[in-house]
Amino acid sequence: MQNKVEAAQQGSTQSSINAEELLAFFRCRRLPYLDRVGPIQAKLPPEDLLEQWRRDRQTLVSRVFEQFPGERIEAGNGAVLAAMSQGVQYIYGGGIQAELFIERVIERAAAVDVTALECETELSKAPRSSPGIPDPTDPIDRDTATADNTLPAEFEAIRVSSSLDLLIRDQPLPTKSQPSLRHFYLPAQIRIGKRPKPEYELLLALQAELLGTLQGTTPKRGILILKGGKWHPIHLGRRREQVRQLIREYLLTLDQPDPPQVFMARSRCHLCHWREHCRQLNATSQPLSLLPGVTGSRYPLLQEAGIESVEALANAHLETLQAIPKLGAAVALQLKRQAHATLTQQPVWIQQEPFPKTAVEIYFDIEADPRHNVAYLLGLLVVEQTQDADAFRYHSCLATTPEEEGQVWQQFLRLTAQHPEAPIYHFHGFEVQTCQRLGQQYNTDPRQLRQLLKRFVDLHEWVQRSVVLPIESYSLKNIARWLGFEWRIPDASGAQSIYWYSQWLETQDRDFLERSVIYNEDDCRATHRLKDWLAKGADSNP
Numbered sequence: 001m002q003n004k005v006e007a008a009q010q011g012s013t014q015s016s017i018n019a020e021e022l023l024a025f026f027r028c029r030r031l032p033y034l035d036r037v038g039p040i041q042a043k044l045p046p047e048d049l050l051e052q053w054r055r056d057r058q059t060l061v062s063r064v065f066e067q068f069p070g071e072r073i074e075a076g077n078g079a080v081l082a083a084m085s086q087g088v089q090y091i092y093g094g095g096i097q098a099e100l101f102i103e104r105v106i107e108r109a110a111a112v113d114v115t116a117l118e119c120e121t122e123l124s125k126a127p128r129s130s131p132g133i134p135d136p137t138d139p140i141d142r143d144t145a146t147a148d149n150t151l152p153a154e155f156e157a158i159r160v161s162s163s164l165d166l167l168i169r170d171q172p173l174p175t176k177s178q179p180s181l182r183h184f185y186l187p188a189q190i191r192i193g194k195r196p197k198p199e200y201e202l203l204l205a206l207q208a209e210l211l212g213t214l215q216g217t218t219p220k221r222g223i224l225i226l227k228g229g230k231w232h233p234i235h236l237g238r239r240r241e242q243v244r245q246l247i248r249e250y251l252l253t254l255d256q257p258d259p260p261q262v263f264m265a266r267s268r269c270h271l272c273h274w275r276e277h278c279r280q281l282n283a284t285s286q287p288l289s290l291l292p293g294v295t296g297s298r299y300p301l302l303q304e305a306g307i308e309s310v311e312a313l314a315n316a317h318l319e320t321l322q323a324i325p326k327l328g329a330a331v332a333l334q335l336k337r338q339a340h341a342t343l344t345q346q347p348v349w350i351q352q353e354p355f356p357k358t359a360v361e362i363y364f365d366i367e368a369d370p371r372h373n374v375a376y377l378l379g380l381l382v383v384e385q386t387q388d389a390d391a392f393r394y395h396s397c398l399a400t401t402p403e404e405e406g407q408v409w410q411q412f413l414r415l416t417a418q419h420p421e422a423p424i425y426h427f428h429g430f431e432v433q434t435c436q437r438l439g440q441q442y443n444t445d446p447r448q449l450r451q452l453l454k455r456f457v458d459l460h461e462w463v464q465r466s467v468v469l470p471i472e473s474y475s476l477k478n479i480a481r482w483l484g485f486e487w488r489i490p491d492a493s494g495a496q497s498i499y500w501y502s503q504w505l506e507t508q509d510r511d512f513l514e515r516s517v518i519y520n521e522d523d524c525r526a527t528h529r530l531k532d533w534l535a536k537g538a539d540s541n542p
Contacts, residue, residue, distance in 0.1 A: 013148065017250065019162035019206055022243075023199050025250045029260040033253065034274045042277040048499040050271060056192045061165065064190055064225055065092055070099055075163070081214060087183050089169045097161035098213035102247050154477050154518060158247060162207050165190045168223060186212060188223035192371075196224050202246065205239035263289055263296040263497065271495065288313065290472050293335050301327050302335075314339035337468045348468040352537045355457075360384050360422040363531070364456075365523040366434050367497050367516055374402035376501050377516055378412045381524035382419065394521045398513065401505070409438045416452060424452075425531050427476045427523075428460040459530055466534065480526035481541045483533055487526075492519040 021032040034043075065072075070090025073079040077098070083091045147260035166188040169293045187207035189200050204222030212218030218240075224232040248265070253260055264282055282289050286309055289299055307313050313321075314333060318429035334368050341348045360382065378397040383390050393416055397408040416424065426432075432453060439449040463474065471478045477487075497516045504512040 009373070015156065015251065016159040016161075017247065018160070019203060022160075022206070022246060022250055023203060026199055026202060026246055028262055028264045030270070030278065031274065032250070033259050034277065036254075038259075038274060038277065040275070044273040044276060046273060047271045047495060049495040052371075052499050052502050053192060053488060057190065060225075060227070060229070061092075061190050063229065064166070065090075067229070070166075070199050072482075077081065077214060080164075081169070084167075084183070084185060084215065087169065091164075091167040091169075091185070095161060095163045096207070096210045096214065097159060097524070098210045099157040100160050100244070100247070101211075101246055102158050102251075103155055116508050117119075155436070158251070160206070160210060162203070162210060162453065163253070166223075166225070167211075170219075181216060184217055184219070185211060185215060186222055188225060190225045192227050194227050196226070196234065196288065199286055200224055201234050201239050202243050204234055205236045205243045208236055209240060209243070240374065261286060263299060265296070287320070291338055292472065292474060293331070293338050298327065298331065298335070301325070308337050310342050314343045316434045334468075341468045341470045344486055345470045349466065349537070350468065351466055353462070353466060354530065355535050358385075358421055358423060360419045361528075361531075362416065362419060362422045362424045362432055363524040363527045364424050364426045365520055365527065366431050367494070368430075368434060369402075369498050369501050369521050371498065371502060372402045372505070374399060374401070374405050375408070375438060376405070376507050377497075377520050379517075379520035379524050380407055380412070380415055381521065381528060382422075383528060392525075394524065396517045396520065398517065400513070405438070406442045409444075413444070413448075413452070416455075418536055422455070423457050424455045425457050425459055425527055427458070427527050427530070429458060432456055459527060459534070462534060476523065476526055476530070480529055483529055485526050485529045487522045489515060489522075492522070 021035070024031045024035065033538065068090050070092050071083050071088045072092045072204065073083050075093075075095035077096060079094050080091070080096055083094075095368040103486070108533045164187070167185045168188050170184045170186050183197060187204050189204055189207075191197075191200055193200070201222075201224075204224070208219045220236055222232055222234045222236060226232060262278065262282075264275075264278055269278065274280070279290065286299075288294055288302065288308060291310060291313070294302065299376040301324055302308075302313065303322075307316060307321075316336065318332060318336055321327065321336055322329045324332065337348045363381040365379050366375050367379070368375040380395045380397070382395065384393075397411045397415070399405050399408045416422075435453065435456075436449070438444070439446075439452075460474065460476075463469070463479065469479060469482060471482050477493075492515070497519050500512040500516045500519075503509065504516075
């Protein structure tokens, strides 16, 4: 590993980076480092859902091209300049590279605040366009200063490259810009997201900087074309300085001998091909970071208090933990309990609540596809309790097309009405939120919907207030597997189920639907296993 690191460091002296690795660094400080020097045998194969998203993006690009025809070009500055000089309205594809002069890093630059970037957006200062193309005759602000090669010694030239989605011709260029070009161009990104994201805006800002070196004028605005073909003008503003700061941070990271420490989060890491490798790295170097409840903001607080391990946290006096500034008494108690459960590998019971006694119970799980905006599978496991043995019947309310969602909802309502006294057990709040949406969308009687939702019992909330478990994440899969439950399809996941449904719609291969149904039924049965264990309480063993 050390030889690989040294080789990577020697290779990085050319100060050349591309937009893709810079965005990877924005998402995760460790990702591009591992892509360069990580052990290839630890790299997981790409998730099917990521491949599906890539194809969706290609489809959206094709639709935009059909609606706004233009010229497709090859990569390279020459092809970009040739299309620009001809005044092509829409330039698709290609790539651009240029030297950007970045202030040399003498001390560690302040890191780009990823949390802040995720919360704020320049769109708050710019009107969103209605569907369709913005008026290209609208006046826009632009920087007219051109770069000069005579720069202070504290700047260094960094060669940066980026592939392009689309360049859009705007108004004529000022006369002091490139004499061979007659028009000013804006960068545009075509993405399948529903709303603008900071990383999209940063990429536009980087492409604007690169464009400025070609056309002599740096645009202050870019265009995002998102799901459904909606155009959003983005005022780049502070993004330009943020992207330069990101470059400085990235170059500094490449010069380090060890991979950057990162705080793993399921929402960011669950589709990454290095997730298992990172988990092992963190388990060795910073095991406390994997403890549930130890968030990115709480971890440094514990470090400052001298608590670096799970054992130290478990053995710390509660009063000592509660005295840590900004931690809080309730959080301190929660973390101490979690550390004790993890250290002893035994559950810590907080309280035991009785479940309602009924002859019939229902276990409920939903599969939904955000790509098609449809809840395509509402699964119910009906459990009838008898003296001899429980009787299990699984019902799959399945939409074979997104248009059948309303019929599936009505089928679900009829099934639940057959057992009006049965509690409906589910895991987490998604089922409640989705049923609220379906009820409103398909004009369900409000009283009927309220009565239905009163029967819902969220086992995730039940776990949180009842017991602390020796696991790394309180997902249904982690809990049920700790209890000994296994899914019939080992690699099944919510993301995989979305992919299966998309493949069914594209290929009509019913095997994809059957996999989703099997996965959903196992989710329902895992929920039943969890409820059964909780009902037995402290006397039960996993």
